[in-house]
Amino acid sequence: MSKLIAVPSRTKEILEKYGIRAKKGFGQNFLVDPVIVEKAAQMSHCEGAVIEIGPGIGSLTEQLARHSRHVTAYEIDPSLIPVLADTLQEYDNVEIIEEDFLQADIASKTKELKEKYGSVSVCANLPYYVTTPILFRIFEETDIPWITVMVQKEVGERFAAAPNTPEYGALSVESQYLFDVKKLFNVPGRSFNPSPNVDSVIVRFERKPDIPDIDIKAFFEMVRGCFKQRRKTVYNNLKEYLDDREAALQVLEKAGIEPKRRAQELTCDELLKIYEALK
Ligand code: SAM
Numbered sequence: 001m002s003k004l005i006a007v008p009s010r011t012k013e014i015l016e017k018y019g020i021r022a023k024k025g026f027g028q029n030f031l032v033d034p035v036i037v038e039k040a041a042q043m044s045h046c047e048g049a050v051i052e053i054g055p056g057i058g059s060l061t062e063q064l065a066r067h068s069r070h071v072t073a074y075e076i077d078p079s080l081i082p083v084l085a086d087t088l089q090e091y092d093n094v095e096i097i098e099e100d101f102l103q104a105d106i107a108s109k110t111k112e113l114k115e116k117y118g119s120v121s122v123c124a125n126l127p128y129y130v131t132t133p134i135l136f137r138i139f140e141e142t143d144i145p146w147i148t149v150m151v152q153k154e155v156g157e158r159f160a161a162a163p164n165t166p167e168y169g170a171l172s173v174e175s176q177y178l179f180d181v182k183k184l185f186n187v188p189g190r191s192f193n194p195s196p197n198v199d200s201v202i203v204r205f206e207r208k209p210d211i212p213d214i215d216i217k218a219f220f221e222m223v224r225g226c227f228k229q230r231r232k233t234v235y236n237n238l239k240e241y242l243d244d245r246e247a248a249l250q251v252l253e254k255a256g257i258e259p260k261r262r263a264q265e266l267t268c269d270e271l272l273k274i275y276e277a278l279k
Pocket of ligand 1: 075
């Protein structure tokens, strides 16, 4: 068995062999820390099938292949496809799809994998420039119960933030409405080649059972409206969102929310009350 991919010397060797330079435009930073990839895979509930976004040269994919029955990995960069065929040749449970994850039919793929392998999870070191759109596709278009991702530390803090903290915003409400969000551990810049200027964190989203059956896109839109200008009161933001003063006051009264409060003081449940009053 060859050396692990996620060690500095092997990664360097692979990058040199294929003349690869990490592409900033694709958010490429390759993990070179075997402990981190192992821990991420172990904690991701990937026993059945696991979907990875952006396998890069295969550092995390390798650990996922060892821990799960099947890995489906979407890679946007065509130049990495032959590299992955080489680095992951020992693993016959890995399917690499050369595609932009944001364009992929993930609902059908999830269904297919669930039928075949019993369960589907997500585990990825996400490209930073598309972290939020990727996560929201998975949140809204699949019912995947466990999503474990490495993201920039600041972004991870926003996902996991509690009300009345500077990081708390629409992103926190939207993710915590659907998931229990847990920061697992920090990953320093030196764990990557090339090292990014910022630290990262691994965040795990566990889908909540029994989420009220509402139009989540409409709810999220209203939440974004309530947070639009953070310094304004919820009344002022809602008034602009609805383009109607009276309606905004009535909705807040019906929801039992004091109009002078600001969105960052409101819990997810309180924002849901506003949405329900609106409907
Ligand atoms: N998983 C590898 C690792 O941990 O070493 C690479 C992670 S790197 C931060 C992000 C990876 O996502 C790169 O391989 C990049 O080419 C790929 N990527 C970027 N945008 C993508 C997209 N829209 N769809 C699929 N892959 C994408």
